[in-house]
Every structure is written in C-alpha cells, then in structure tokens.
Amino acid sequence: MITITKSKLTVPGPRVAPVFGRITQTLNFVSDSIGISSQLFKTYGSVVSLAQGGGTNIYSPHANCPGTVLAYGPDIVREVTSQHDIYHKCPLIGSFYRRRNDSERTTPFSHFLVGLFGINNDSHRQHRQLLMPAFHKSRIESYRNDMVKIVESSLSQLKVGEVVNIVEVMRRLTMSIATKTLFGKDVNEDSSNLIRLLQEFGAQLTNPASVLLPIDFPGLPYHNLLDALIALDEEMRSIIRKRYASSVDGGDIISMLVQVKDADSGLTLTEDELLGHVTAIFAAGHDSSTNVIAWILFLLSQHPDITADLVDELDSVLHGEAPTVEQLQKLPLLDRVVKEGMRVLTAIPWNGRVTSQPTTLGGYELPVGTEVFVSIYQTHHMPEIYPEPERFNPQRWETIQPTMYEYNPFSAGSRICIGAGFAIMEIKIILAMLLMRYRLQLITEKPINAKGLIVMAPENGMFMKVHKQDRQFCQGVGGVHGNVREMVNLMN
Numbered sequence: 001m002i003t004i005t006k007s008k009l010t011v012p013g014p015r016v017a018p019v020f021g022r023i024t025q026t027l028n029f030v031s032d033s034i035g036i037s038s039q040l041f042k043t044y045g046s047v048v049s050l051a052q053g054g055g056t057n058i059y060s061p062h063a064n065c066p067g068t069v070l071a072y073g074p075d076i077v078r079e080v081t082s083q084h085d086i087y088h089k090c091p092l093i094g095s096f097y098r099r100r101n102d103s104e105r106t107t108p109f110s111h112f113l114v115g116l117f118g119i120n121n122d123s124h125r126q127h128r129q130l131l132m133p134a135f136h137k138s139r140i141e142s143y144r145n146d147m148v149k150i151v152e153s154s155l156s157q158l159k160v161g162e163v164v165n166i167v168e169v170m171r172r173l174t175m176s177i178a179t180k181t182l183f184g185k186d187v188n189e190d191s192s193n194l195i196r197l198l199q200e201f202g203a204q205l206t207n208p209a210s211v212l213l214p215i216d217f218p219g220l221p222y223h224n225l226l227d228a229l230i231a232l233d234e235e236m237r238s239i240i241r242k243r244y245a246s247s248v249d250g251g252d253i254i255s256m257l258v259q260v261k262d263a264d265s266g267l268t269l270t271e272d273e274l275l276g277h278v279t280a281i282f283a284a285g286h287d288s289s290t291n292v293i294a295w296i297l298f299l300l301s302q303h304p305d306i307t308a309d310l311v312d313e314l315d316s317v318l319h320g321e322a323p324t325v326e327q328l329q330k331l332p333l334l335d336r337v338v339k340e341g342m343r344v345l346t347a348i349p350w351n352g353r354v355t356s357q358p359t360t361l362g363g364y365e366l367p368v369g370t371e372v373f374v375s376i377y378q379t380h381h382m383p384e385i386y387p388e389p390e391r392f393n394p395q396r397w398e399t400i401q402p403t404m405y406e407y408n409p410f411s412a413g414s415r416i417c418i419g420a421g422f423a424i425m426e427i428k429i430i431l432a433m434l435l436m437r438y439r440l441q442l443i444t445e446k447p448i449n450a451k452g453l454i455v456m457a458p459e460n461g462m463f464m465k466v467h468k469q470d471r472q473f474c475q476g477v478g479g480v481h482g483n484v485r486e487m488v489n490l491m492n
C-alpha cells in the first residue's frame with residue numbers, strides 16, 4: 001500500500017464547482033469518457049486534469065487521491081507502461097477495494113477482481129510467471145474445438161428474419177466460451193447459476209448509487225452489491241475447491257492454476273489468490289471481446305465493399321467450415337479487419353494507473369497517488385500516425401507497422417494483456433463462422449452512442465436483422481446517428 005499525503009494537482013484542467021462540480025464531472029466522464037476527454041484534450045493538450053486542482057477519484061483505492069489525469073500519445077504510453085515501479089495498477093474492483101476491512105461482508109473485496117491487476121513489482125512478476133503456462137500458445141490453441149462447438153451452437157439459435165441485439169448475443173457467446181475454458185463448465189449443463197450470479201454482480205457493480213452511497217442497509221444498492229458479491233464468491237470458491245480435490249487437469253484454466261508451482265521459489269497460489277486471478281481473468285476476458293466483435297460487425301455493416309471482400313476470403317479458404325488454427329493464419333483480410341476495428345473503435349479505451357511516488361508526465365508534476373488514465377483510443381486516432389484516422393481502412397495495415405506504443409489495444413510493456421492470443425483466436429473464429437453463414441443488417445432506429453470507461457460499449461445495444469448470407473451487403477448502409485459518427489467516417 002502506498003501512503004499519500006494531501007497534495008494538490010497542478011496539471012491544467014477545467015474549472016468546476018467544488019464538491020458537486022467534481023462529482024458531476026466524474027459521473028459525466030465515467031459515462032462518456034471519449035466525448036469528455038476529446039474536448040479536454042482539444043482545449044488543454046495531451047496531458048490534462050479532469051478538474052482544475054484535482055480532487056476527483058474514480059479508480060484509485062487509496063485515500064487522499066490528488067486527482068485524475070488524462071493523457072495520450074506514444075511517448076506517454078511508453079513512459080507509463082514501461083515504468084512499473086512508478087505507475088501501479090489497482091484491483092479492478094476500483095475504489096471498493098478500500099472497503100475490504102469494513103465488515104465481514106466486505107472481506108471478498110480483498111481478493112475479488114484483484115488478480116494480476118491488483119499487484120505490482122516483484123509480486124506481479126512472480127504471479128504473471130505462474131499464470132503464463134495457462135496462456136501459452138499451445139494451451140490457447142487447445143481451446144479451439146470448444147470454441148467452435150460453442151459458436152456453432154450459438155449461431156444455430158439465430159433465426160433468419162429476426163432482429164437481435166448483437167451485443168447481447170455476443171455477450172452470451174463469449175461468456176459461454178469463458179465459463180467452459182476457464183471453469184470447465186458447459187453452459188447448458190450446470191453453469192447457469194454461475195452466469196446468473198455474474199450478471200447480477202456486474203449490474204450492481206456498475207450502479208453509480210453503490211459508489212455514492214456505500215451503506216450496507218437492506219434495500220440499498222450497496223447492500224444488494226454485497227449480497228451478489230458474497231453469493232458469487234461462495235459459488236466460485238466451491239468450483240475451485242472441487243478442482244483442488246480432484247487434482248486432475250481437466251483442460252480448463254482453473255485446473256491448471258491449482259497445480260502451478262514456481263520451480264525456483266516453490267511459490268503456489270492460495271485459494272484467495274486463485275479466486276482473485278480467476279475473477280479478474282473472467283471480467284477482463286469476456287466483456288472486452290464482446291464489444292470488440294460488436295464494433296467490428298457495426299463497421300462491416302457500413303462498409304459493404306470490405307465485407308464483400310472479407311466474405312470472399314472466408315469462403316475461398318474455409319469453404320463454409322470452421323477455421324482450424326492453421327487456417328486462421330491464412331486469412332490476411334480478416335486479420336486486418338480485426339486490427340483496424342480495434343483501432344478505430346477501441347473497445348478498451350483507457351489504461352488506468354496510480355502513481356506510487358512523485359513523478360513527472362509530459363512535463364507536469366504528478367504527486368504520489370495521482371490516478372492516470374492513458375487514452376488508447378486517442379492515441380489510435382492521431383493523424384500523424386494514422387492518416388485519416390476516422391476512416392475504417394483495413395488496407396492501411398498492408399503498409400503501416402506502428403510501434404507498440406502507437407498501436408496498443410492490448411496495452412504494452414510487461415503488463416500487456418495476458419489473454420491477447422486467446423481473444424484474437426476467439427474473435428476471428430466467431431467472425432469467420434458468423435459471416436459465412438449470416439448477413440447482419442444494421443437497424444438504425446436507435447442512436448449508436450459509444451459510452452463507458454473500462455469498456456466502450458454501444459449504450460443502447462446494437463440491433464441487427466439476421467439474413468442468410470445472401471451478399472446483399474448494401475442493405476442497411478446509412479442512416480446511422482449517435483456519437484459514433486464523430487469517431488468513424490461513415491458514407492451516408
């Protein structure tokens with residue numbers, strides 16, 4: 001734990017009224033982080049405070065947070081992602097971590113959603129090394145057959161002619177893949193309770209009232225959050241205990257993690273640590289993939305020529321069959337579409353850190369405990385790196401080779417997403433199987449507003465009509481409204 005003495009933030013930013021102005025600015029940023037930050041960057045440059053003088057706190061679990069700094073650009077990405085001793089990460093549970101010792105009911109906050117996110121320095125290095133075998137290339141490739149089976153079953157439930165919220169379809173699908181590969185549970189068998197608890201916990205966690213009124217009294221959102229947390233904690237603990245008892249590697253990630261042991265130090269994972277890793281991996285894994293796929297399907301729905309070329313490529317290499325691991329390497333346009341989709345509409349738009357010691361960033365002094373949000377989205381939209389940055393142009397990847405600080409949908413440095421290989425394989429398999437079988441026509445009744453902080457998601461979902469793949473790609477092009485129009489150039 002770092003110790004923070006009260007200090008003022010001198011990074012420039014907008015003047016806001018004390019207390020309520022800061023709360024409003026924080027809530028606005030949490031709900032529309034791209035819109036608010038784009039305006040601030042335009043006015044103040046590439047390093048800006050969410051509020052002049054600081055005093056905001058979104059992510060840091062430490063008391064006396066001096067404030068929130070937003071920044072972007074390759075130099076900033078390099079500085080923040082390569083200085084691990086200065087820029088610490090914190091548990092995904094955010095400021096709730098601070099409440100872990102409040103009562104017996106809050107103790108799960110001490111491990112839940114901690115995992116790799118909540119540890120730093122040597123501890124992070126050791127744990128990351130312990131986890132690496134579960135994410136080794138060959139291990140990830142062994143999930144291919146399960147992924148294909150689950151995608152096949154999910155696609156066969158789509159009905160031609162119906163309108164679906166594709167975000168929800170993808171959420172169910174990526175959750176099923178995560179529960180199978182992580183917990184070894186088939187959704188249709190016995191994981192429905194787990195999924196229900198996960199959904200309930202997710203809904204309570206994102207309710208702003210839980211943060212603003214952390215009172216554990218029946219009927220209040222924070223009380224409901226704790227109820228959901230405790231139930232989920234017990235359910236996951238029982239899954240882990242069964243794996244400990246069996247000591248057989250069932251092919252899933254938990255089975256592997258209960259057996260890990262560091263060869264040099266003899267370090268193994270305690271039950272709480274394992275629970276922290278599993279919950280953090282689950283949370284980090286499925287929501288990001290869900291929204292990456294939804295945004296790519298949106299972009300394809302508005303770019304008929306690119307979609308036609310992509311379906312041609314898929315048909316000619318795969319002939320309607322699910323891709324093998326080897327075939328995934330032979331789909332260059334699919335690869336470029338995924339890269340460009342993750343650039344233009346960056347599903348994980350920010351990289352959050354907290355300074356563990358006084359430092360400077362972009363020429364400004366940052367006191368200890370400052371929370372820093374590095375904008376992956378804004379870096380991906382710099383015209384110096386990507387000419388016509390708002391254009392969805394997969395072809396650009398034939399000639400450009402950005403550095404890891406210029407293109408970092410999975411972040412950079414030694415905290416780079418450990419699940420990147422898993423995610424890319426999952427996304428490509430889903431897109432390939434879906435696009436060969438169906439054409440999805442965007443329904444534009446509702447605005448497409450990209451909102452959120454940890455994950456950038458379409459606020460009202462994304463509705464699409466399911467057709468057999470009939471190659472009528474021009475249907476549904478145009479008529480899009482909402483803030484997404486400021487992020488990507490659309491033809492009509």
Ligand code: HEM
Binds near residue numbers: 416422
């Ligand atoms: C397209 C989907 C995904 C995207 C865009 C994504 C993106 C990211 C980003 C930006 C980070 C932050 C790294 C940092 O703070 O420097 C991260 C970390 C992490 N991700 Fe992912 N992720 C995805 C999928 C997954 C999956 C499928 C898993 C696991 C199965 C996963 C597990 C993790 C973990 C455990 C970390 C923490 C790494 C560490 O601190 O050492 N992610 N991811």
